[in-house]
Amino acid sequence: MATILAIDADALAVDPLWLVGRLREGHRQGIGVVERLLLEEPGAPNGLLTWTAWQPGAALGAKLAAVFPGNEGRGAGPNIRSVVVLFDGRDGRPQAVITGESFTRAKTAADSALGADLLARPDAATLAVLGAGAQAEMQIRYMLAVRPSIRRVAIWNRTADKARALAAALSVPGVEIGAVEDAEAAVRAADIVSCVTASRTPVLRGAWLKPGAHVDLVGSFTPEMREADGEAMRRARLFVDTRRFAVGHCGEFTRAIAAGAITAADVVAELAELCAAAVGRRSAEEITLFKNAGGGHLDLMVARAFHDLAVGRAQQS
Structure with missing residues (x-):
């Protein structure tokens, strides 16, 4: 054998x-x-x-x-x-x-990083990370790899000490990495927003997103979990790694669809389609959203x- x-x-x-x-x-x-x-x-x-x-x-x-x-x-x-x-x-x-x-952690970070590489603005300079758990560090390192233009990383967490500890543990030449206590201010300034929480209530509000932002949703994998509100889903051009699992199982989609904010047809493409064709960002002002739902x-x-x-x-x- x-x-x-x-x-x-x-x-x-x-x-x-x-x-x-x-x-x-x-x-x-x-x-x-x-x-x-x-x-x-x-x-x-x-x-x-x-x-x-x-x-x-x-x-x-x-x-x-x-x-x-x-x-x-x-x-x-x-x-x-x-x-x-x-x-x-x-x-x-x-x-x-x-x-x-x-x-x-590497699979999840690479999934999101590939989505960001295909959708985020090439000149993205600021990354906001909502959540400071075990996934957050890998998420930051992979985002910095595909967008070396990033010069500032702002980390927010409901428990502020965890955000400060993660910021202190990270050191990347040429990149300012710090903890923040105001999630709204961090998102409003961000070119890329990565949510890595297990939250059941939105930590990201669509009203905070600036034109041209790219949103990376990582944490939810059940209908009860939800990191972004319906306004974020409505304002963004929607992409997923896998339609079946994102739309059918993740709370951002199930709840926004139930509330009438979006429909399943609003998902433009899944990751395989993004890799195969130019169906991504259409302008520098467009807000894009990528749902990292996972998949075997x-x-x-x-x-x-x-x-x-x-x-x-x-x-x-």
Whole structure:
């Protein structure tokens, strides 16, 4: 039996631009078949999210992610812990088991960064990040990679101390990174707004967005979770990584549709369509919004990338 690689994502240094490039190429190759299963703990926000995907002839795999939103707040470790299994798409042979919190963080950040690279203004200079949890640092690093024009990062969090701690931990030459206590002021000044919270009530108001802003929504994955209000959805030109999961499962869409602020038809394109054609930003003044809803195809593309990287480094050693 061939060796199954055990890959620790936390020990695998990954170049953000390389991974964004792998996601771009993966979408051009085709998504294949994707399924999602969410088990929720009765009376609690905890869940087990299972993503499966199959790119015929190339690879298939599954990611199991235990999502416990209260972990970080009570010192119980990361909110999300995952295990990924990768199979060869030609014969079904198991190739790798991937662990480590960095896997999902890198996948999520690369997904958003690819969306921003295709939609945000090329001269974006200010990034506002709403949320200072475990995902926020990776989100910032990947956004800076695809938009090196950014010179200021403002971090807001409901618990101000967490925003200050994250700002103090980050150091990027030529970039001013600081914590702020006024989310509205930070958003009004921002060219890119990234929301990385587990909020069930909007942390982003559409009235705050300036012309030309790009919005990156990351946190919600159930109809009860919602980071942006209906006005943000109404004002923006809407894009998603995957229509099926964003429109059907994420509260920004389900609630805005129920309220009549938008319709499902207002989604212009999903990520594969963005990668294949020029259907993105139409002007410097347009507000764009990208919903990072996730999907097993994204996990599969990143698993293939991590596997290739691990194999290549093993061969060099």
